[in-house]
Amino acid sequence: MPPWLKDSAVLVALITVSGGTFGTLISTVANFFINRRDTEVKRGHSEIIKSLDILKNDNVKIRADLSNNAVEVAKVKANSKDITRYRLFHDMTKEIMAGSTTLEKKREITKLFDSYKMLDGNGEIEMMYKEEFIDLPLREEKNT
Numbered sequence: 001m002p003p004w005l006k007d008s009a010v011l012v013a014l015i016t017v018s019g020g021t022f023g024t025l026i027s028t029v030a031n032f033f034i035n036r037r038d039t040e041v042k043r044g045h046s047e048i049i050k051s052l053d054i055l056k057n058d059n060v061k062i063r064a065d066l067s068n069n070a071v072e073v074a075k076v077k078a079n080s081k082d083i084t085r086y087r088l089f090h091d092m093t094k095e096i097m098a099g100s101t102t103l104e105k106k107r108e109i110t111k112l113f114d115s116y117k118m119l120d121g122n123g124e125i126e127m128m129y130k131e132e133f134i135d136l137p138l139r140e141e142k143n144t
Helices: 008-098 103-118 124-133
Strands: none
Touching: 008 103, 008 124, 103 124
């Protein structure tokens, strides 16, 4: 063994230098992996933010579509109610003027009246149905 390796001060110095070098090497390798992980986390975070922005934009579009659909549904409902009211008024008037109705017409007008009520129909048609039409006597169907 060389004489300088026998000196304890030299040995301590060698151990200290090699420990520092080894520590620096470990620290450098650890920092490399930490920085790599941080870069991947940042990239993933950016992708999540982009996805959330896309979802937010889609949500805004969906809400706008729903709002437009609600307006259109309200129009269709009002239109259906008006058509149903017209049909009920004319069919019931015809039967009331005849003084009687058939079982089949009573069934069909009752179904139509129920639909009219589901569309929030009321007023004159409801009064006409309950006070005049529903109590009409039944006549036999004519075979044509």
